[in-house]
Amino acid sequence: MTGAEGRRPTVAVFDYGSGNVHSAVKALIRAGADAELTGDRTAALEADGLVVPGVGAFAAVREALAAHGGDEIIERRLAGGRPVLGICVGMQVLFAHGVERGAEVDGLGEWPGVVTELDAPVLPHMGWNTVEPDEGSVLFRGIEHERFYFVHSFAAQSWELDVIPPFPQPKLTWATHGSRFLAAVENGPLSATQFHPEKSGEAGIQLLRNWISTL
Helix, strand or coil: CCCCCCCCCEEEEECCCCCCCHHHHHHHHHHCCEEEEECCHHHHHHCCEEEECCCCCHHHHHHHHHHCCHHHHHHHHHHCCCCEEEECHHHHCCEEEEEECCEEEECCCCEEEEEEECCCCCCCEEEEEECECCCCCCCCCCCCCCEEEEEECEEECCCCCCCCCCCCCCEEEEEEECEEEEEEEEECCEEEECCCHHHCHHHHHHHHHHHHCCC
């Protein structure tokens, strides 16, 4: 896949110490991007697309992001309409708050709402699950009925952003594990998935390819 200028879009996978993210880089390259893992501020700002991974606790990811300037990088990219894709806890921290073990932690506040523990008989929610994409979703184009790989106990379980026309309504994708939760959001330049595309086989690669096609 190449962009309008006949080149592969560049994607920076933001390196702020959030576990092993090399599989995300490999998946993005396979999906058609010129991807690299980087903690460099300039590279993260200037890439065609930025991926923000996240593994572990909400508070720890939020703190690490702040320590590496992730707040400013994400905010500046979005202010300029430059695409950002959050994955797993990288999606969760985009919301206003997260609650874990009774403690509420401030998120990035790009979207209102609180990330809370799923009401399910078995946690974590680990393994393959189907999703319910919104009509007109770009991320799930051609893969509306596929399954994706989840590993999490917490999620955003409601959507509270009120978008006033003429601004387009966000595309919301839901899944269910005990309770219903947001599996993905497409909101202008900001997209996110609760599942791991890089661990979701061919369907995950196609989702990344769909995202890369927008860069």
